[in-house]
Amino acid sequence: MSTAHDSLLDLLQLLDLEQIERDIFRGTSRSALVPRVFGGQVAAQALVAAGRTVPADRSAHSLHSYFLRAGDPGAPIVYSVDRIRDGRSFTTRRVVAVQHGQPVFHLSASFQSDEEGLEHQADMPSAPAPETLPTAAEMLPRHADRFSDPGVVDRLIEARAAVDLRYVDAPPFGTVGEPREPRSQVWFRTNGKLADDPLLHVCMATYVSDMTLLDSVLLAHGRGGWAVGDVVGASLDHAMWFHRPFRADEWLLYDQESPSASGGRGLGQARIYTQDGRLAITVIQEGVIRVPRKG
Template sequence: MNTAGNSGGGAGRAPLHDLLDLLDLERVDRDIFRGESRSAVVPRVFGGQVAAQALVAASRTAPEDRLAHSLHAYFLRPGDPAAPIVYTVDRIRDGRSFTTRRVVAVQHGRPIFHLSASFQTDEEGLEHQEPMPDVPDPETLTPSAELLPRHAHLFSDPGVADRLAEARAPVDLRYVDDPPYLTAGRPREPRSRIWFRVNGKLDGDLDRPTLHQCLAAYVSDMSLLEPVLLAHGRGGWTVGDVVGASLDHAMWFHRPFRVDDWLLYDQESPTSQSGRGLGRGRIFTADGRLAITVMQEGVVRVPRG
C-alpha cells in the first residue's frame, strides 16, 4: 500500500498520511505481516487500528477481483502501543465466488486479536435496503476536533480532550446529536448519528476499494458503544463514569462507498446487561445507499467506589 499519493491539502494532510502509513504493513513472509502500533487516548492500542490492519493483511492474500463482504473479530487482550504487531494469515478457502481468510494478531508471543473475513466476486442479485435517516447536512455541523477543546473541563483529565482530538485528526467527525460527554446525567434515547469522512482525498494509487474498506473498519470502532452511555446518562470512559473495552466486532459490506466522501454512521444500542453493552450501526452514503452494517459488544462497567 503506497502512501505517496496525494491525500489532500490543509491541516489534515499529515494526520491522514500517518494513518495510511499505519495501515501499510510490512510483508515478512508470504502470509505474515508486521504493523506498527501506537496508543490512542488510553495506554493501549486502539481496537479500530488492529481491525483495520488485520483486514489489510487478509486483503493482501485474497484475489484482487474480490472485496471483503464481511468480517467477524474478537479482541482477546489489550495491545501494547510500544511493540509491533505480527499478523499471520490462514488461507482457509478459495472457492469459485468466495474466499475466506483467518488472521491472528500476536504481540509478545500471545494472540491479542483474531479476525475471519470473507471476500466475494462482484455479482448481481436481489436489491432492497432500509431508508437513510433524515439528518442535517454535515456542513452545518461542528467538527468534533473543534468541539472537544471547548469542553475539556468536562473530562476527568483535561488533557484527554486534546489527546482525543489528536487521535481523531485523520477523520472529520460531526455529531448530529450531542456526544455523551455533553449530556452526562441526562439519559436519552440510545441512538447516536455521526457524519464522517477522512481528512483528505484518496486518489491515484490510494483510490482502491480495499483501502476504503480498511479505513471504514478503523473508524467503525470509534463510537459504536456510545449509545449504551446515552441510555444511562453516562459521559463515558474519557469522563470517568464508566470503564469499557471492545469485545467483538462484525461488519458487513453491502454497497460501494468512499471514505473521503461524507458517510452517515447511524448507531443504536438495543440492550446492555451483565457489564456488557451491544452497539448496532448502519453506515450510509450521502445519497442514501446503505453501505455497511456494523455490530459490536463491549465491556461497559461502572467503576466501584
C-alpha cells in the first residue's frame, strides 16, 4: 500500500492536466471505489482547466456544476474551456468534460480580482480539536463488520490516503438503523504541504468537498450508504462559493447538514471554516439517493 505522501503526489499529478490545445486539457483518473469516476475528481480537474485560462491575479470565487453521466475511470477525460467573459473585475469560464464523445460533466466558474468591501460571516460552530479525533486508518477498521464487502475498509483507506479526514461523530456506516440529527462534521487537510498557488488549494478543497457532503442525508434515516448496500446514489449537482483565502494543507472544519430529502433526491449544504474561525467556503450539493428494491 502506498504511503500518504505518495498518495498526495499521485493526487497532485492527477490535477496537473495535460494541455493539448489553447483551451483544451486532458486528465486521467485514479482507482475508483465504485465503477465510475469520483465526482470530486472531475470537478477539481474542471476547475484546474478553467483556472489555467484566467489571469494569475484573479481567484476563483464560485463554481456551479452538473454531473451528467457516470465517468469511465479507465478512459481519459477531455476538458474544453469556453472563455465566456473577461471583465475589469470578473472572469467567467465554462468547462465541458467529455468522454467517449459524450459530455459527462459541466462546470461554470467565476474568478475575481482582489477587492475590499463589506465584511461579516456566520460564526464557526463548536467542534473538538482535530488532533483529538481518530484518523481514517484508526476509525474505519472498527466498522468493518458493517460493510457488504470486507475489502471496502482497505479500499477506503487507500482512496483517501492523500487527505487526513477525521469524523467528529460516527459516520453513517457506524450507526446503521439509528436515525439522528441530519448533521455531520469532519476535519480535513492534505497529508503533506502544498505549493502556495491559491488555485491548487481551491481545487483540492473542491476534490474533498464531494467525499462526505451527503452523509447528513443518510444520518437522518439511519442509512449507511453504498458501502453498506442500503442505498444507491450519485451526485447530481455541486456548487461552491469561496469567501476567504485558506490553505487546504491546514485543518478545515466541514460542517454539513441536510435540510431536505424527497423524490429520490437528497440535499446537503455546508460551511467550511479555517481552524481559527474564518468562514472560507459554502457548499451545496444535491444527489440521487434511492433505497434498493428488495428481491
